[in-house]
Amino acid sequence: MNKLSHVSSQQKLNTLHDLGDVAFDEDDQSLFVIDDFQLKADAIRQSILPRMHIVINHAIAMIREIYAINIFEDSHVTQSPNFRRGRKQEFALDYTWATVGLSGKRAKGLWDGFERKDGSSVQVLPFLYEFGLTPDGASIRLKNFWMTGMSDASYSKLMRFHLEHADIIHSLCYRSGILPVLQWGKDCEPFSTFTEHYQWMVDNRVFDNDFYLRPASYPISIHAVAELIYRFVVFFPVYDSYIQIAKGQAVRIQELIDSLNAGYNPAHFYMDITYPQPFESPDIIEKARLLASERVRPMVSLRWQVFQRDGWKCVACGRSSKTDGVILHLDHIVPRSKGGQDSLDNFQTLCSLCNLGKSDRDDTDLR
Numbered sequence: 001m002n003k004l005s006h007v008s009s010q011q012k013l014n015t016l017h018d019l020g021d022v023a024f025d026e027d028d029q030s031l032f033v034i035d036d037f038q039l040k041a042d043a044i045r046q047s048i049l050p051r052m053h054i055v056i057n058h059a060i061a062m063i064r065e066i067y068a069i070n071i072f073e074d075s076h077v078t079q080s081p082n083f084r085r086g087r088k089q090e091f092a093l094d095y096t097w098a099t100v101g102l103s104g105k106r107a108k109g110l111w112d113g114f115e116r117k118d119g120s121s122v123q124v125l126p127f128l129y130e131f132g133l134t135p136d137g138a139s140i141r142l143k144n145f146w147m148t149g150m151s152d153a154s155y156s157k158l159m160r161f162h163l164e165h166a167d168i169i170h171s172l173c174y175r176s177g178i179l180p181v182l183q184w185g186k187d188c189e190p191f192s193t194f195t196e197h198y199q200w201m202v203d204n205r206v207f208d209n210d211f212y213l214r215p216a217s218y219p220i221s222i223h224a225v226a227e228l229i230y231r232f233v234v235f236f237p238v239y240d241s242y243i244q245i246a247k248g249q250a251v252r253i254q255e256l257i258d259s260l261n262a263g264y265n266p267a268h269f270y271m272d273i274t275y276p277q278p279f280e281s282p283d284i285i286e287k288a289r290l291l292a293s294e295r296v297r298p299m300v301s302l303r304w305q306v307f308q309r310d311g312w313k314c315v316a317c318g319r320s321s322k323t324d325g326v327i328l329h330l331d332h333i334v335p336r337s338k339g340g341q342d343s344l345d346n347f348q349t350l351c352s353l354c355n356l357g358k359s360d361r362d363d364t365d366l367r
């Protein structure tokens, strides 16, 4: 059958039942290279980001279940692009990514563990933990920004955390697949221990400290999405430690690891993630450049054309992904089995709820 033979289908269903039908396919990937920037921005806002919010909400629920932590005490959910009015991004519609993640709340007096270079207090934390969708696939990263002007002493606190907990962080990296970008230089060879790398980074004030999961390639099945969520939850203790350090409190990583071990279930690793084959399928950006050089306009997939025509709403009930959290589907008005064509005028937008109610034999134009 498949690689999941060690997991019963019942186990899979129990873990996935809240996830609905969130997945990301080649139409999502193709979105990033089309040259209709307005359609691209609308699709990211109306279809991609709402699905990614379902993903992060699922991760937040799992974090509450496994670690008994309420994320919203210290963190909030961020998204990019954020389409805020009056920002420069409003005019930069040629997006090649979408991310949804966690970062510390913008707050006065909460982040006493950090200080700015001039000694004043920090209101915005210089790191975030996010899911990202790019032309390459779906990824996770713990990203640090070092341009916010915190003092070296503040940055060094994060580095010291890595030095003190290198062994257990290594285990989290191994299980989650979320790997550090380890810097090296004079007196630190490319192949060194975690401790040697972080010591070198502290000594040389190199505070670039990002962690990445290699992107899972399209199509990203619901099982791959569930596995990404679990990997995000497994690596969460590192993000939580950053938050505790920022608050000026002791990290609680060992307690979180204990909770993780208590609830460990190998069935959460669905093994459905696949990786791009770089030599078999050329990079999609390269493909787009090739098409542009040959003056071929990349086709906007029928799905995006239909959603756009129908105003990003279910034609039967009017629900949208952005407002109501439903997933939109492409529906044949006259089914294929009755000779219906794959053409623009034979498709309509239905939400998952209405789509379930309409059987395959029922050729109804619901508009």
Ligand SMILES: [Zn+2]
Pocket (backbone or CB within 6 Å): 314, 315, 316, 317, 318, 319, 350, 351, 352, 353, 354, 355
């Ligand atoms: Zn509907």
